[in-house]
Amino acid sequence: MKAIAITGARVIDPDSGFDAMATVLLRDRFVAAVGDIAVPAGAEIIDATGLVLAPGLIDAGVFRAEPAACHAGGITRVVLMPDQRPPLDDPALVAFAQSMGKPGVWVHPLVAATRDLAGHELAEIGLGQAAGAVGAATGRSAIASSAVMHRLLAYSRAFDMTVVSHAEDAALTAGAVATEGAYATRLGLAAAPAFAESLAIARDIRLAEATGARLHLRQVTTAEGLELVRQAKARGLPISAGVTPAYWLLNETAVAEFRSFARLSPPLRSDEDRRAVEAAIGDGTISVIASGHDPRSQEKKRLPFADAWPGMAGAETLLALALSLVRNGTLSLAAALKTMTAAPAALFRLPGGTLAKGAPADIMLFDEHAPWRIAGDRFIGASNTPFDGIPVAGRVRMTIKGGEIVWRA
């Protein structure tokens, strides 16, 4: 296979801390060299002057792998939630899910933690891991029973698997579509208190501590919940937290006029919580940023607010929205990229997310400052975004997966 030399870019490898103008040489689907190197004869040269080169993004938590949307967003690997039809609670389903994105996007499935994701009986997470699952997940909702959650976390230790939990108290949030507050009250929406999250987090952290399990809270969206994570990390527990862009960019006012595209799970929070999410990204309490890509048809979103399906398409906007954290000074560019590359790679022990010699040739080239306006109807993939019409900066110019150019813009 022909070698590819990418020249003229600012190369950032958040894994090693490398950040300099350099040439990147790819050969045989792997990274061959990074630095001030001579371009070998016969190599295809890509001039990337003015662009930033980074490892392809690893999207740590999507509900569907849409290869085209991923490529447009610079995403080369996704961690797939087990909420599929049928749920990924069987090793054969896990194996199938793992194969379905290749070669364009590699899918790393999470096995369902309980059978049918019902929260009652443990699923075969050990066989799931053997079939390719990179962790076990509770799915869209929390496991209501503390006993089941306790056993799950204890059992996961036998396989040293990360358990991905949705932290919202199941009974408190039953039927709720918004966060309790003056806003939800005014609109007459069924609401759950924000502390439904911290209540669940407190339980899950305590159970993880008791069992020694590795716990990842997929979305932590409240000041109270984040404080619990901060304390747990300070105690040295193997606990991590993630978030998606909506929770540091939007607050409960986004549901005004019953905008069902802003119906998300967990529901959007108060502005105080929104600011706490931003601060927690800044201080490292939240270490993973994902898109939460959850395609919904217009028919499933254009319904009365409470009847609309939750979730947003996020793959194509992940990078641009994450770069807002760089512009407002929350994170350096390298640190922002790390939340979407090296951090999820380490959490789920994935190849990729690095430019180290011998790493898979998963590369993204982007123009950090290119302005554009988010328009759902111009998306390559699903269009259900709550950010429709919002101006952003940062555009993916090229995505390379395993040495193949899969996206160019």
Next chain:
Amino acid sequence: MTNSPNLVTPAGAHPFPHSHLLGLAGLQPWEMLYLLDEAEQWVELNRGAGRQSGNGAGKHDNRLAGLTQINAFFENSTRTLLSFEIAGKRLGADVVNLGVSGSSVKKGETLLDTALTLSAMHPDVIVIRHGSSGAVQLIAEKMGCPVLNAGDGRHEHPTQALLDALTIRRRKGRIEGLTVAICGDILHSRVARSNFQLLAALGAKVRVVAPPTLLPPHVDQLGVDAYTSMDEGLKGVDVVMMLRLQTERMDGAYVPSTREYFRFFGLTEERLRHAAPGVLVMHPGPMNRGVEIDGSIADDIVRSAVTEQVEMGVAVRMACLDVLTRSRRGVAGWPPIGAAA
């Protein structure tokens, strides 16, 4: 927020520059008053005194003749549907009712498809009730005609609040400066939410009285004072508005039992003594006697305005139907829809 509301239409302002009536949030105080003023004439007509129309005698006016009014009720209703039907017929409209059982909703048609279907039949005004908050607004965006919200989920029920206001104004002579206590299941009530908007806008002081489990969170931020004791909440009030408590919410889900509820939150003769002399008692109906209200109070024609509320309902709905269809009837001074804000 209850100080000196802006009750007078500013010079040059249109009295009602809206294509739909989706809620009272967003209406100016003088626009609410305009609808109340317009309703007064229909009270007279409905009582049989007015033979103002050239075409009919008694309780009839033909200004909506030739217009089609669809009452699309996606949630069961007897009183409101009947009230809107009578209102439309008294104005001469061709009124068609669509109930849940007769609709395609049960066959899996999406709400927007239903809206497009209704719109294609070229109604001139459509009245919608739906069990989901925000559903009426969603439909209104797809309709080419005025839409009247007859209740959406827990969100708003604007004509109910307007008829309550008309009842209060006729009985008390004013709304500004009165203290009104709304008692009962505030959490699930669209009537309460519309009344917060209207009463506060028109300068009344609003209290809510309910067990804490039936109070919406952060309700104080909506400009009302919350009480969990009836005796405290009723102290010195000019109007008591009781809300219906749904039976399915009394079996331990929100309150332990009907008898405990009545004991602490029911409106009794004794409790009513805490209110101001001449207190007016209201209820949107249907009443649960012995659950939220003592039968003898409900039947007291001096203090209870319950039947009057029903009467005002027809008049208010006639006013709303008239005002909202003016632009398509080409009434002078009412610009075509689209030109209005």
